[in-house]
Amino acid sequence: MMERWGWVRTLWEMVKEIFCQKLLTYHLPPSSHLLPNNLSGLSVIVTGATSGIGLQTAWELAKAGAHVIMACRNTKAANNIVCQWKKDAHNSRILDVEVMELDLLSLSSVQQFATDWEKRAEPLHILINNAGIYLMGEPQRVSDEGLEQHIQVNHIAPALLTLLLLPSLLRAPTSRIINVNSVVHHCAVVEPKYWNSRIEEHKFSSFKAYGASKLAHLMFLKILANKLLEQRKTSIKCLAVHPGVVTTNLVPGFQKKAFWMFDPAEGARSVLFCATSDDVVCNLVKGFGYYSCNCKPARISPHVADTDSCLEVWQKTMEILKLNMNYVSHVIANIQ
DSSP: OHHHHHHHHHHHHHHHHHHTHHHHTTTOOOGGGGSOSOOTTOEEEEESTTSHHHHHHHHHHHHTTOEEEEEESOHHHHHHHHHHHHHHTTTSOOOEEEEEEOOTTOHHHHHHHHHHHHTTOOOOOEEEEOOOOOOTTOOOOBOTTSOBHHHIIIIIHHHHHHHHTHHHHHHSSSEEEEEEOOGGGGGOOOOGGGTTSOOOGGGOOHHHHHHHHHHHHHHHHHHHHHHHHHTTOOSEEEEEEOOOSBOSTTSGGGSSOOTTSBOHHHHHHHHHHHHHOSHHHHTOBTTEEEEOTTSSBOOOOGGGGOHHHHHHHHHHHHHHHTOOTTHHHHHHHHHO
C-alpha cells in the first residue's frame, strides 16, 4: 500500500510540474528582473550555452555584468553568438563574455577544460551545469569511454567538471554549483552496474536512461554537499533545479511549443534565481537544495534521501573517473 501511494505522489509531482507549470509561475517576473542590478566581479561558467536555457542564462548574466564563460562543444557557433551580443549591446555596458571548448562526450575534453581554467588560478563564483542530452526513442549509445551516453553527458562528465573546478570554487568567498535537473528524476531508478555495460536492446529505454542520469546527478550532488560540510567548507552551495518543460533542441519533438510549455527565457528564470538569489541560502539543508520552476524549494525523489544509495552513486562515479574516494578532503587540504 505504501509503495502504491509512493507512485501516486510521484505521478502527481510530474503532472503538477509539467502541465501546471504556467499556473505555478504566473507571478514570476521576466528572467532579467530576477537578477541583482550588478554582477560585475563574478565569474560564471555555463555549459551548453549555445541554445535553449543555457543560451538565455548566459545572456542574462552577461547583461548583468558577470564574466561569463560559455563552455560549449560548438565554439564557432558560440563565438558568433558573442559577436552578435556585443553588436546588440553597443549602447549599453560592455559584455565580458568568452568561449571555451567543452565536449561532455569526451572526458579528456572535460579534463583539458578544467586544466586550462585552473591555470588562471582565479576564483569561480558560479558553475552552471546546464548541458544535457535526451536521445528520445533511440537505441542505447555508448561513448568512447564505454559509458551509456545519457549517464556520461548528464552525470559523469559534469560531475568530473565540478570536482576538477572545486579549487577554483573554493577560492571565491562564496560560490554555487547549479545543476539543471528534471522532474523526470521522480520516476527513475539508478542502477550503477549498467552505466558502463551494454544491456539487451529490448530492455533499453531512453526515457528511463535519461531519468536515471538526472537522478544520479542529484544523488551525487547531495553527497558532495555532505562532504564539503564534513570538511567545514560552507562557502560552496550545491543546488539542483527543475526549469520546467521548455521548447529547446534537447528533444526535436519539443521544438514546437505547446500552450503549457515554457520558452527558453521562462525556463531560465529558476536557474538564474538559484544562481544569484540570496533567498536560496536560507532554504538549503546541509548545503544542498532542490528548486522547482516556480523558484521555490520542491519535493525530491525519496531515493535522494537514501544515504546508502547516494553513496553507491558517489562510489561508482569516482571509480569510473579513477579518483580517490577522499578526493574532496584532499582538494581542501591542498588549497589551504
